[in-house]
Amino acid sequence: MNFDETIDRRNTNSAKWDGMAAATGVTAPDAIAMWVADMDFRAADFLQDAVQGLIEKANYGYFTGEQSMKEAVSWWMKNRHGWDADPEAMTSTGGLGNGIAICLHTYTDPGDEVIIFTPVYHEFTVKINKTGRVVKESPLVIDNGIYRMDLAALEASLTGREKVVLFCSPHNPAGRVWTRDELRALADFCVRHDLLLISDEIHHDLVLPGFTHTPLPVAAPEIMDRLVMMTSASKTFNIAGARLGVVTIPDETLRKPFAGAVRGIDLSPNLLGCVLSEAAYSPRGAQWVDALTGYLDTNRQIFLDGMAQIPGLSAMPMQSTYLAWVGFANTGMDMDEVIRRVKGDARIAPSIGADFGSGGEFYLRFNIATSKAQLQEAVARLQNAFSDLQ
Ligand SMILES: Cc1ncc(COP(=O)(O)O)c(C=O)c1O
Structure with a gap:
């Protein structure tokens, strides 16, 4: 280290x-x-050991280790974030950008509006545009030097064309760690306006001393039927080249079309992403x-x-x-x-x-x-x- x-x-x-x-x-x-x-x-070192283990097995053929990777994800979410993430509710994607794009294709139609809180990770806009959906920006406001969502202004601007909130928690850029109250207010907003909430929590482990990240399922368990959780070990452990994202959709009815879309494009988890993520989500x-x-x-x-x-x-x-x-x-x-x-x-x-x-x-x-x-x-x-x- x-x-x-x-x-x-x-x-x-x-x-x-x-x-x-x-x-x-x-x-x-x-x-x-x-x-x-x-x-x-x-x-x-534990990543290097995992790669060494692969080398020693000398087998890079079709791979069956997805389940143990998902169990490691579940262990990590429970131990680090207090979230009971069911491995059965997880679907692997080729990175989270890929997961976002599949979500947009699965849950929206061309022309539907997707709400994002700007400024935000630029690829949100890129993905929304590339899939033929429409960006609806909800500008963050600066209050006491930090960003806050302005849900009242957003509410006043709704047209009914909005289908999804694509949320970044913690927020990229600027690293806002949303409070439980802020998360609950957003969840409540999504319920009131019948919006799907996609929560990209890829930065959830990179929280600085003095702050605590709350996963959306912990902050607002009542919105499981409209929640898509996006996580990955890629930012935390710097393994983005291994292209693995984990999309957890607690509600079975909501999950089925997503899992179907992933199968439909013949996307299967790659060996290196699974091996590195499983090694990462460990006590070491x-x-x-x-x-x-x-x-x-x-x-x-x-x-x-x-x-x-x-x-x-x-x-x-x-x-x-x-x-x-x-x-x-x-x-x-x-x-x-x-x-x-x-x-x-x-x-x-x-x-x-x-x-x-x-x-x-x-x-x-x-x-x-x-x-x-x-x-x-x-x-x-x-x-x-x-x-x-x-
Ligand atoms: C909020 C957010 N989501 C997704 C990604 C990209 O994830 P991936 O490399 O797994 O596609 C990033 C990368 O910076 C990010 O900041």
Whole structure:
């Protein structure tokens, strides 16, 4: 568990590093990748042991280990989140993005509206558009420096074309950990307006000290008949390349069409995703996550303190994730100039706030899941790039 090691991941087919130039236009040889939600840490020992176990078996043929993976998911959800997740209610997908797309195809028709709370993980909009559904944005409001949902404004804007709420909990970007009351209010809203609630909880383990994530089935058990839960070990353990998402649908009637859609496109769980997820959702995995969130909390402090020293920048307080959401509205610069300085002068590739929908226009998102040394270098470069601000 040496998170302090700075690892050069260039030339490893890492999307974050080797795909940086194509995706972000940042090409400097010493550029720092702070965009996609992928961590720079070395894979944990228990993951390496699991891969070693596979190598020793020397068999990569058709695979029957899905059930034990689901039982490990169930164990983890109960032990870490107090949620009784029934393995029988789980369906595997090829990652959660894939799970979201299948959900939209299964539960909505082209032209139906899908509510998202913006700014939010940009792929929500991409998936909604790609499937021919329509995005309905419900802008988050900033209250005491943090995001809150404005359900009253959303309620006033409903047209009846809305079929689904696609929810991110904890929230990406900005890492809001929704409170039980907020979750209950959303659940109640979905009941009143007959909406399906798809809760993407992929970041649920990356909660910083002092905050507690509440899964929707725990906060609002009465809405099981309209709830689709999306989880994956991919963010927590940095195994996104193994492409496994787990979609848990407690209500059998609701689950059947989803499971049918997955079978219909002949999607079956891949061996590596199952083996890594099962190894992750274990007591050793729990210890590792506790150490990781402690490290991320220190990184949070380093990064937010560093940003606070640049006049005009306002980073939102982080409650979870390793994604810092930094506002530039008060610098007096337009975002083209901000981005030129960050990408050009600081040689840093962030995610662009405008891609996250309304409310993101004056923000950049920085991924701080890297070694302290590299993070400090990034902070110094940003301070330098904006050193003329007083
Ligand atoms: C909220 C959220 N959902 C889904 C994903 C993507 O998941 P996957 O890689 O399993 O498709 C991400 C990745 O950053 C995410 O932040």
